[in-house]
Amino acid sequence: xxxxxxxxxxxxxxxxxxxxxxxxxxxxxxxxxxxxxxxxxxxxxxxxxxxxxxxxxxxxxxxxxxxxxxxxxxxxxxxxxxxxxxxxxxxxxxxxxxxxxxxxxxxxxxxxxxxxxxxxxxxxxxxxxxxxxxxxxxxxxxxxxxxxxx
Numbered sequence: 817x818x819x820x821x822x823x824x825x826x827x828x829x830x831x832x833x834x835x836x837x838x839x840x841x842x843x844x845x846x847x848x849x850x851x852x853x854x855x856x857x858x859x860x861x862x863x864x865x866x867x868x869x870x871x872x873x874x875x876x877x878x879x880x881x882x883x884x885x886x887x888x889x890x891x892x893x894x895x896x897x898x899x900x901x902x903x904x905x906x907x908x909x910x911x912x913x914x915x916x917x918x919x920x921x922x923x924x925x926x927x928x929x930x931x932x933x934x935x936x937x938x939x940x941x942x943x944x945x946x947x948x949x950x951x952x953x954x955x956x957x958x959x960x961x962x963x964x965x966x
Contacts, residue, residue, distance in 0.1 A: 842885040842936045845920060846909060851938040853911040869894045869948045871958035888935035888962075892928060894950045900927045904949035909942065910959070917944070937964050 874889040892900040902925050909915035918925075924932040930946075942962045949955045 842934045843920075843932065845888060845917060845932065845935040846915075846937045846942055848938050850909060850911060850915050851940060851942065853913075853915075855943065856910040856912050856914060867895045868954035868956035869898075869900050869950045871946050871948055871956055873946075873958070873960040873962075875962075885934035885936045886964075888924075888930065888932040888937075890930040890946055892948055892956075894927075896952070898950035898952040898954065900948055900950050902927050905930075906947040908945045908947070910945055937962060939964050 870893040872891045872893070874891060876886045892905075894900045905918065905925055907917040907921050907930070909917050921930055921932060924930050940963075942964070943959060944962060945957065945959045947955065947957050
């Protein structure tokens with residue numbers, strides 16, 4: 817093998833890796849098949865007075881996501897000196913039957929929240945429920961809709 821042919825094949829390898837890493841950036845949060853399921857009719861949120869953790873969905877900066885992928889962010893706020901326990905966080909896609917998204921999100925979950933860059937979600941409205949528990953055993957729950965526009 818000459819130096820010139822090694823150089824060409826090395827450039828091709830580098831170009832292929834750059835292309836592959838760019839296309840692998842988006843991570844599927846909700847599949848097309850899951851989005852086609854019927855909505856769960858029991859998506860109403862109930863909220864009482866509690867010292868449990870607060871949950872805040874951060875919609876994309878431009879309002880409803882103009883397209884996917886986009887950064888999926890949820891912030892947690894514990895109260896009364898407690899901390900949120902990342903092991904006791906669940907994220908449920910409210911379809912029939914419900915889809916537990918927790919394991920897909922596990923690498924992006926911390927005590928402060930969920931920060932998933934480049935989440936891939938099909939077009940449409942998607943109802944999600946986030947359940948959180950703090951170090952004192954108090955729970956918090958929030959239901960919100962992610963709008964992915966055309």
